[in-house]
Amino acid sequence: MTARIHIVGIGDDGLDGLTGQARNLIDQATVLVGPTQLLEKVPASDAKRIVVGSNLEQLQQSIRDLGDQPAVVLAGGDPLFYGIARYLTETFGKDRFDVVPHVSSMQLAFARVKESWDDAYLTNLATQSLDRVVDNIRTAERVGIFTTEDISPSVVAEALLDRRIDYFTAYVCEDLGTPDETVTQGDLTSIRGQSFGVMNVMVLVRKSGAADRPSGSANRRLFGNPDDLFLQSRPKRGLLTPAEVRCIALSELDLTPQSTVWDVGAGCGSLAIEAASIATQGKVYAIEMDAEDYGLMIENAKMFDVPSLIPVHGQAPEAWKDLPDPDAIFVGGTGRVVPDLVSAAVPRLAQGGRIVVNVSSPDNLVSVQNVLSTAGLVHDVRMINISRGQYQMERVRFESLNPTFLVLGRKSK
Incomplete structure (x- = not known):
């Protein structure tokens, strides 16, 4: 043997x-x-x-x-x-x-800075490209990085700052477990200007309440842009309509360049902005009652340069009473108010118009279907399950997004 x-x-x-x-x-x-x-x-x-x-x-x-x-x-x-x-x-x-x-020196590093690492993004720059790592850092709460001699903490800090990712406190932990152990704390700007020994682990901790910065890519798609292109409010992260769901919803809205669109509960504006990229000669009214999300929507609209988008700060249904009747309506959001919003919006929908409602609970799904059926709309439903590849620890795994439903309705001509 x-x-x-x-x-x-x-x-x-x-x-x-x-x-x-x-x-x-x-x-x-x-x-x-x-x-x-x-x-x-x-x-x-x-x-x-x-x-x-x-x-x-x-x-x-x-x-x-x-x-x-x-x-x-x-x-x-x-x-x-x-x-x-x-x-x-x-x-x-x-x-x-x-x-x-x-x-592990990674475990020691998180212990030294007194941060949990059970949900941290952990990576090794000896096996992962810096560009991919930076993109993953953008949306993380906590990060642990094995740096290399060539890609030192100062190089990582430089790469993050170049992409306007400046909302982390950085710790560089050197010679862990030895008498020469050192932990250096600072913002990314200060770390950028320092030199460190080869034996180090870099830990990044997101500052409280910091919003994600968009990736800054010069390439813009007509629709289906990556989620990280949009400024998002950190406490509400995950409420943005994911890119894959946006693509399906926009296709079901059947927009034309002249369409008039309502996005009810627009959040940071991802779907409304992409609808405005299609309805360039029409109007897209993005209705949002939360002041912070409304501000982020305006900033996102500036980045995407969509003049047909009109942000509306207010609570539906009062917020749409003076708006022109829409050819298409998208309703997003959670809670029991969604079916009521749909019920109030359907009478305003133009003949032949379409409504798409994004809900996450089976209860709301059934309620919205009943509303559309009672209103005499032709309706259907899609259940969407999306998993995205995540590269960590030198392997790909799939991270599932929350399942969601799109309830589709069309008003007969």
Whole structure:
């Protein structure tokens, strides 16, 4: 039977930070495999030492050359957290290895700044592009980054500031677990001008109440623009109609360049702005009662340059009493008021016009369908389930958006 290999995590503090089990495995090992900086943390012994660097093919060959010899592979921190354990178990099979983790430097970093990391965006710039990481940081609450010698904390700060992402407090944690441990705190502007050692973890914490900045991309689609192109109020993030749902809703509204449109409960204006990009010779009335969202809508409209959009600050149905009858109505929002808004809006809909109502609860779905049926509209419904790919820990996983319903109605000519 092939001897088992122990993958033992070791920190910057060397043997002093290890459990008794981990120290015994290292003391009894006949072969030690690992990078030079970790092997140097282990006192001289009779064990044969095999030096392997970051070359995975070299590591793979070294494991093959062991044959039936029992061995200990030294890895930094937690070998299963951006470490080599996953690579080895996937290459040679899980039955060949036992893993003895150390505290990850990422875990130590979050402990030092006293922030939870259970919902943080965690990444390693050795395996992920800086552009992709910056796009993911834009909408995160907390971020943990393994930086590299070339992509240092100052480079990360520069990249974020270049994209107007300035709403994080930054911590750079160096030499964690050692007597030389240092934690530097500052805003991104101050971090940009500093130099740090190679052994560091960067933690970013969003400032309270900060709104997401749009990505600033020069490319604008007619509709279906990415969600992060729009300024959003942070406490209400997720209420914006997702890009995929916007595409379906706009297609069902059957807009023309001359359409008159109402967007009831427009929020930060994502759907109204894209409707105005289509109805360039018509009018799109974006009705929103929340003052903060109304302000964000105006800022978003300026960025997209949609002169046919007319923001309306007020509460429906009073807010639309002086507006022209629409060819198309979109109603978004939550709560029991939605069916009542639909009931009040339908009589104003032009003959042959369409209404699309976005609801998230089955109760509202049934209520809105009843309203449309009572009003004599031809109606239908779509249930939309969307999952988006998320790249984290060197793999893609799918993050599901909340399921939503689009209730469709058409007023006969």
